[in-house]
Amino acid sequence: MLPLIRKIQVNKTIIHICILLLLWILFFWRFFADGPNRVVFPDGDFTQQFFMFRTIAFRQLLSGNIPLWTDCFFGGYPFHADPQAQLFYPPVLLNFGVVRLLGYDSFPMIALTVETILHYLAISIFGYLFLKEECGSRIGALSGSIILTYGGYLTGYPPLQTASLETATWMPLILLALRRFVSSESGPAIAGVIFAYSLAFFAGHPQTFLLIIYLSIAYFLYRSIVSGRTLLWIVSWTSIMFGLLTLTVGVQLFPQIQFLALSTRSSLPFDELSSGFATYDIVQFFVTRLVSTDLWQPLYIGIMGITFALIALPLKRDGPVRFWLGTALVSLLVSFGSNLALYQMAYWLLPVFKLFRGQERAAVVIAMASSVLVSLTVSAITGPLKRKQRAVLYASLRWVRNLVPVAIILLIIAVVAAQNLPEVWGHIPARLGLLVIGMVLTVFVLTIRPLRRIFPVALIFVISIELFSANISTNAYAPFDPYPELSLIKPIQLDSNTDRWFRTQDDARMQGHWACAYGLREWGGISPIRLQTWVDFDALAPEHTRFRMLGIDYLISWKMQPMTREGLLLSATPIYQGMSPSGDAKVYRLPWQAQRAWLTETAYGLTSASNMWKIIQSNDFEPYKVALTLSSKQTIDSTGGNVKILSDRPGYIELAVNNKDESLLVFSEAWYPGWTATTNGIKQPTEMVNGYIQGAHLENPGPQKVILEYDPLLLKQGLIASIIGLVLTLSLCFWKKGYTND
Numbered sequence: 001m002l003p004l005i006r007k008i009q010v011n012k013t014i015i016h017i018c019i020l021l022l023l024w025i026l027f028f029w030r031f032f033a034d035g036p037n038r039v040v041f042p043d044g045d046f047t048q049q050f051f052m053f054r055t056i057a058f059r060q061l062l063s064g065n066i067p068l069w070t071d072c073f074f075g076g077y078p079f080h081a082d083p084q085a086q087l088f089y090p091p092v093l094l095n096f097g098v099v100r101l102l103g104y105d106s107f108p109m110i111a112l113t114v115e116t117i118l119h120y121l122a123i124s125i126f127g128y129l130f131l132k133e134e135c136g137s138r139i140g141a142l143s144g145s146i147i148l149t150y151g152g153y154l155t156g157y158p159p160l161q162t163a164s165l166e167t168a169t170w171m172p173l174i175l176l177a178l179r180r181f182v183s184s185e186s187g188p189a190i191a192g193v194i195f196a197y198s199l200a201f202f203a204g205h206p207q208t209f210l211l212i213i214y215l216s217i218a219y220f221l222y223r224s225i226v227s228g229r230t231l232l233w234i235v236s237w238t239s240i241m242f243g244l245l246t247l248t249v250g251v252q253l254f255p256q257i258q259f260l261a262l263s264t265r266s267s268l269p270f271d272e273l274s275s276g277f278a279t280y281d282i283v284q285f286f287v288t289r290l291v292s293t294d295l296w297q298p299l300y301i302g303i304m305g306i307t308f309a310l311i312a313l314p315l316k317r318d319g320p321v322r323f324w325l326g327t328a329l330v331s332l333l334v335s336f337g338s339n340l341a342l343y344q345m346a347y348w349l350l351p352v353f354k355l356f357r358g359q360e361r362a363a364v365v366i367a368m369a370s371s372v373l374v375s376l377t378v379s380a381i382t383g384p385l386k387r388k389q390r391a392v393l394y395a396s397l398r399w400v401r402n403l404v405p406v407a408i409i410l411l412i413i414a415v416v417a418a419q420n421l422p423e424v425w426g427h428i429p430a431r432l433g434l435l436v437i438g439m440v441l442t443v444f445v446l447t448i449r450p451l452r453r454i455f456p457v458a459l460i461f462v463i464s465i466e467l468f469s470a471n472i473s474t475n476a477y478a479p480f481d482p483y484p485e486l487s488l489i490k491p492i493q494l495d496s497n498t499d500r501w502f503r504t505q506d507d508a509r510m511q512g513h514w515a516c517a518y519g520l521r522e523w524g525g526i527s528p529i530r531l532q533t534w535v536d537f538d539a540l541a542p543e544h545t546r547f548r549m550l551g552i553d554y555l556i557s558w559k560m561q562p563m564t565r566e567g568l569l570l571s572a573t574p575i576y577q578g579m580s581p582s583g584d585a586k587v588y589r590l591p592w593q594a595q596r597a598w599l600t601e602t603a604y605g606l607t608s609a610s611n612m613w614k615i616i617q618s619n620d621f622e623p624y625k626v627a628l629t630l631s632s633k634q635t636i637d638s639t640g641g642n643v644k645i646l647s648d649r650p651g652y653i654e655l656a657v658n659n660k661d662e663s664l665l666v667f668s669e670a671w672y673p674g675w676t677a678t679t680n681g682i683k684q685p686t687e688m689v690n691g692y693i694q695g696a697h698l699e700n701p702g703p704q705k706v707i708l709e710y711d712p713l714l715l716k717q718g719l720i721a722s723i724i725g726l727v728l729t730l731s732l733c734f735w736k737k738g739y740t741n742d
């Protein structure tokens with residue numbers, strides 16, 4: 001036992017990882033506490049989007065089905081193709097396995113909380129390992145890792161958008177693997193790069209992944225040039241690297257490309273894409289939440305952190321500092337979006353960049369670059385300094401020391417103003433108080449730098465105190481039930497328990513993805529990536545037509561009368577009035593009976609979408625009698641028949657059809673490529689009917705069994721590609737280069 005303790009004492013890396021573990025526990029312990037000390041992540045994307053996506057996937061896996069399709073929102077949705085479903089992300093699958101082994105029959109909120117929080121521990125360790133090699137100093141790496149993990153960016157919105165945090169987690173590991181590959185050119189190193197990239201991709205936030213790609217390519221080029229690699233070597237290995245990556249992630253990539261191409265993301269206007277930080281947000285580097293409506297401070301790294309980042313270049317005028325400072329500046333300028341001109345250059349020059357909005361997300365790169373700059377500064381000042389370096393350090397000390405009285409005066413003014421106008425200035429004293437404390441602590445640490453034994457401890461203590469004080473309460477909320485029992489939906493649930501099929505529509509009264517939580521189906525949803533067909537149908541089809549065609553039997557609305565947006569008063573029955581999660585609401589039982597599938601009387605093939613919408617918008621359009629398709633097929637007239645539902649689960653519908661002649665079978669489910677209809681052993685793709693739902697052409701009269709199934713070809717092709725990519729990448733682990741180049 002004693003030899004083991006001695007080894008731990010000698011190995012500072014183990015000690016530093018233990019410090020990171022301790023800080024992680026201190027930051028998040030309240031999420032696992034009992035009683036009044038317990039906190040949870042706030043209501044919003046965390047509970048309504050990602051928790052519900054985990055619930056949908058776990059529920060289907062538990063029933064023995066692969067969750068490729070869900071029918072509880074948007075009238076049907078290709079679940080696996082949405083990157084934020086994170087269906088193929090190994091930690092999510094591991095989480096499902098652990099939850100099941102623990103005996104859970106439904107996915108608990110605590111499981112998503114644990115998964116999210118564990119990623120903070122992972123990125124702190126990955127960041128430490130990368131920074132240790134990048135700056136050559138363990139204490140520098142420890143400082144930078146704390147800045148990266150507990151700075152304003154990662155503790156802001158990323159944990160609420162779980163995919164964003166989990167994608168960013170692999171960024172330092174990717175950089176570490178690239179650095180080692182450029183130095184060694186070994187097979188295991190390049191395999192590590194591809195695996196790290198793959199994990200980041202499967203984590204499910206395409207925009208964050210794209211930003212990591214830009215950063216890693218720039219870093220790879222920089223390290224290759226520094227190491228004397230030739231242009232041919234760079235191009236060759238870049239091609240191999242991304243070629244194998246494309247294959248390895250094919251099971252998610254192939255369906256995702258199709259999904260994004262069919263979504264609204266392919267046609268977002270420049271004004272919507274170009275939003276970013278306001279120019280005054282630059283103050284976040286020094287003062288947190290200066291505007292009372294600010295929820296997060298993604299640029300904040302503490303006064304100690306920003307001081308060290310700013311003096312990195314004058315302190316160490318070398319290549320790494322220039323690269324990371326340039327990276328931070330370019331990312332910062334891009335993060336302002338259309339508020340600065342550089343974004344327009346990125347919009348036109350960077351591949352795939354124009355698909356994504358919210359340019360402030362470039363703060364993930366700023367956070368990474370800032371942590372490296374801090375690490376490089378710490379590595380310099382903990383070692384012997386030249387005269388010019390000492391002059392830089394003393395000058396920075398004087399600047400901060402001289403600014404302390406200014407900050408104190410501003411704090412006094414803010415306190416006086418807050419007493420007179422608390423509604424305007426009430427939040428400012430606490431913000432400026434944190435600024436003053438940070439500046440005083442920075443002066444203290446810089447002053448005791450010559451005390452080599454005390455300085456590292458004081459440095460880590462001050463960095464942690466600053467960041468914890470600013471960020472530890474950012475997303476800490478009192479426990480709550482995101483989907484409690486609600487009186488207004490009990491009548492709907494009672495009807496659903498009779499096994500009768502129907503959908504509901506919510507007019508902005510309920511929580512996001514509420515129908516999935518309560519075992520119902522709805523027309524709406526909150527997923528940020530929406531199919532263009534859904535947006536078009538929602539905007540262009542009259543509401544009363546949508547109600548019938550999508551099988552919407554219940555309406556939850558703020559309207560005191562069952563009035564459609566076109567002004568049509570429906571003869572609906574009010575069955576409840578009272579409070580909903582978003583205010584007073586009424587529940588209406590609409591005056592028809594939902595149909596899951598039917599045989600249409602007449603099917604017309606049209607060649608123009610505009611003509612189709614004109615017909616659908618006409619007052620005499622009957623969705624159960626007329627079907628409109630965008631094809632060159634001749635008109636089909638049917639004398640009727642009957643349809644019986646034999647089995648109905650997400651992505652699979654089995655029907656017994658008795659049609660008297662050639663017919664078009666229509667079923668109320670969103671059309672998407674990959675749906676097929678199998679009749680008499682013959683499988684054929686379904687076609688889109690009436691602008692949104694699906695139809696299957698029955699050439700022969702019945703009776704016959706029809707199986708409608710979501711069986712996407714791109715998923716199978718992607719799976720084959722992933723297996724090939726995985727095998728090829730694993731084979732690289734056995735390839736070794738005969739020399740090294742440092």
